[in-house]
Amino acid sequence: MKRTLSFVIKSFLGLLCLGVAFLFIQSQQQSQQTPNLFGYSALTILSNSMQPEFSEGDVIVIQQTSSSDLATNDIITFGTKDGNRVTHRITDTMDQDQNRFFTTKGDNNNVADAEPVFEGQVIGKVLFSIPKLGFVARFLSEPIGFMLLIVLPLVAYVGITVYERLSKPTKKEEAFK
Structure with a gap:
């Protein structure tokens, strides 16, 4: 039981580290892309x-989606001309x-966004949200948070x-017992 639990924990930590490393490297190489x-x-959400x-x-977790699969009342994330990402609800399609x-x-907001969103600006459709998890992500992006929650456990x-x-007895030591 102890060995199985240890394997599960080690596997989870390994996959978590690989996922974080993958997203970090990808975000550094493609700073303009999500x-x-x-x-x-x-x-x-900011x-x-x-x-x-x-x-x-x-x-929020979004999925890349074809513009033909989007409809009124869907919540989408899209890029603006100045490089920001905005998440708003579709009120009309043209x-x-x-x-x-x-x-x-x-x-x-009281009024609709000033400019319509072109289909090429759409990054994806919102699938679900996790409340307040962004504060943890923000903490992790700071040096002290990264050290406490990533580096120290690693x-x-x-x-x-x-x-x-190192503490496991070798085969020679076991033979002498």
Whole structure:
């Protein structure tokens, strides 16, 4: 039982480290693009424009989606001309000259967004949210948070593994007992 639990924990930590490393490397190489893993991305909400659906600090998971699969009342994340990412609800769709445009609006805003969203600007459709997880992500992005929650557990894991391997009796020692 102890060995199985140890294997599960080590596997989970290994996969977590690989996933974090993959997203970190991908975000460094493609700073203008949203990092994704198999078409899914996690983003932190930075404003309250979508309250009560999402609040500042919530994490949303979005999936890359074809514009033909989007409809009124879907919540999408899209890129703006100045490089920001915005998550708002589609209030209307328009097809013009074989192009699709969306009118969007934040649930907590009084008016719709000034410019329609072109289908090429859409990053993805929101699947679900995790309340307040963004504050943890923000803490992890700071040096002290990264050290406390990523580096120290990783060092502890390596230290424990090395200690366990060094403290195991060798076959020669077992033969003399």
